[in-house]
Amino acid sequence: MNQVKVGIVGSRFAADFHCDSYSRNDRVKIAAVAAIDNLEEISTKWNIPKTYENYREMMDKEDIDLVSVCVPNFLHHDVVLAAAEAKKHVVCEKPLATTSAEAEEMVNTCADAGVKLFYAEDWGFAPALNRALEIINQGGIGEVLYVKAREVHCGSHSPFAKKKDTCGGGALIHLAIHPIGFMLYMLGGADNPVVEVTAKTTGGLDRNYVHKDFEGEDWAVGLMKFADGKRALAEGNYITVGGMDDCVEIYGSHGRMNIDLTFGSPIRCYSRQGIDYAIEKTDFTHGWTKPAVDEFESLGYVRELRYFVDCVINDQQPKPGVDGAAGLACIKVVEAMYQSAKEGKSVVVET
Ligand SMILES: NC(=O)c1ccc[n+]([C@@H]2O[C@H](COP(=O)([O-])OP(=O)(O)OC[C@H]3O[C@@H](n4cnc5c(N)ncnc54)[C@H](O)[C@@H]3O)[C@@H](O)[C@H]2O)c1
Structure with missing residues (x-):
C-alpha cells in the first residue's frame, strides 16, 4: 500500500488539525468527511471530495483505509465500534472514551475485528x-x-x-x-x-x-x-x-x-x-x-498522524503509549x- 485513504468524522477544531496534518503527507488522500455541521466549510478548505451527514454511511460507501475520530468524547465509543465493524483502522482523539468500560470494549472490538486502534495522544x-x-x-x-x-x-x-x-x-x-x-x-x-x-x-x-x-x-x-x-x-x-x-x-x-x-x-x-x-x-x-x-x-499532531499512516502502510501495530491500551490506561x-x-x-x- 502506497497511499492511505482517510475518512474524517467531525468537521471543526480537531478535524481541522487532522486535515492540516494529513495534507502535509503526500501518502494520504482525505477521501471524505462526515459530520452534523460545517461540512461545506471543511470540505472546501481541505478539498475533500465527498461529504456525509452520517458517518456509518461514509464508512459503508467509501473505500477508506483509516478513520479519524474528531467528535465529542461521548461519541468516540460508537464511532470506533462502527469503524471496526466496517473493517477500517481508526485514529481516536483523546480521551479514548468517557468510561473505562467503553474504552475496554473499543480496544477488544478493534482487536477482534483485526483493525488497528491508534490513540491520538499528541504529546507522545x-x-x-x-x-x-x-x-x-x-x-x-x-x-x-x-x-x-x-x-x-x-x-x-x-x-x-x-x-x-x-x-x-x-x-x-x-x-x-x-x-x-x-x-x-x-x-x-x-x-x-x-x-x-x-x-x-x-x-x-x-x-x-x-x-x-x-x-x-x-x-x-x-x-x-x-x-x-x-x-x-x-x-x-x-x-x-x-x-x-x-x-x-x-x-x-x-x-x-x-x-x-x-x-x-x-x-x-x-x-x-x-x-x-x-x-x-x-x-x-x-x-x-x-x-x-x-x-x-x-x-x-503532524508527526502523530504521519506515524499512524506509516503504521497502516507498513502493517504495524502502534507503539506503547499511543495504542488503544494506552488510552484505556x-x-x-x-x-x-x-x-x-x-x-x-x-x-x-x-x-
Ligand atoms: N489532541 C488534542 O489536543 C485535541 C484538541 C482539541 C480537541 N480534541 C478532541 O477532539 C474531539 C473533537 O473536539 P473538537 O474540539 O473538534 O469539538 P468541536 O465541538 O469543535 O467539533 C465537534 C464536531 O463533532 C461533530 N459531530 C457531533 N456529533 C456528530 C455525529 N453524531 N456524527 C458526526 N459528527 C458529529 C460536529 O459536526 C463537529 O464537527 C474531542 O474528543 C476532543 O477531546 C483533541
Whole structure:
C-alpha cells in the first residue's frame, strides 16, 4: 500500500488539525468527511471530495483505509465500534472514551475485528518532548524521580465540553488527560503501573472558580504514584488566561528539564494593532506576544498522524503509549482520580 485513504468524522477544531496534518503527507488522500455541521466549510478548505451527514454511511460507501475520530468524547465509543465493524483502522482523539468500560470494549472490538486502534495522544509526538526523552535515555539527568505537567487554558470552545454526559467530566478528563498520557508513556508501562492516585477538583457548577455553567470541574490536580515509587503530578484547568499553557517539568537525580510546549516560540513580537494569530486560546494579540511558528507541529499532531499512516502502510501495530491500551490506561487513572476527589482520600488503582 502506497497511499492511505482517510475518512474524517467531525468537521471543526480537531478535524481541522487532522486535515492540516494529513495534507502535509503526500501518502494520504482525505477521501471524505462526515459530520452534523460545517461540512461545506471543511470540505472546501481541505478539498475533500465527498461529504456525509452520517458517518456509518461514509464508512459503508467509501473505500477508506483509516478513520479519524474528531467528535465529542461521548461519541468516540460508537464511532470506533462502527469503524471496526466496517473493517477500517481508526485514529481516536483523546480521551479514548468517557468510561473505562467503553474504552475496554473499543480496544477488544478493534482487536477482534483485526483493525488497528491508534490513540491520538499528541504529546507522545511533540518534538520537544521527544528530545527530552532522548536526553533522559542517554542518562542526561540521571534517574527520573518526579514529573509535573499541565495543560491549562481559559475554557473549551466546544459546547459539549461543558456537559458531563458529553465530555465525561471537566478539565481533568479533557485537559489533564494529555499530561497523564505522557507520564504513563514516560514512566509507566506494563511493568510499572500507577498503583495509587490522589486528586482534588473544584467539582463543577457553583463550586467552580470561574465557569459556573460547566458541569465538570474547571480546575483539577491529580498525583500518581507508580509501582517503582516515582511520582507524577498532572494538572488541567480552565482558569488560565493569556493562552494555552502546556508545560512539563522533569526532576532527575542528576539534573532537571523544563519543557514549554506552547510559549516556547523563538519569536517575540510587539504589535500596536495586533496580529492575525499568536497561540491557541489567547484573547488578543496586541502588545508583546510569542507567536507560534507551527503549533500543529510543536504540539505533535503532524508527526502523530504521519506515524499512524506509516503504521497502516507498513502493517504495524502502534507503539506503547499511543495504542488503544494506552488510552484505556489513561481512562482508568482518570476514573480513579475522580473517585479520589469525591471521597477525599487516595485511591488504589486496579491494574
Ligand atoms: N489532541 C488534542 O489536543 C485535541 C484538541 C482539541 C480537541 N480534541 C478532541 O477532539 C474531539 C473533537 O473536539 P473538537 O474540539 O473538534 O469539538 P468541536 O465541538 O469543535 O467539533 C465537534 C464536531 O463533532 C461533530 N459531530 C457531533 N456529533 C456528530 C455525529 N453524531 N456524527 C458526526 N459528527 C458529529 C460536529 O459536526 C463537529 O464537527 C474531542 O474528543 C476532543 O477531546 C483533541
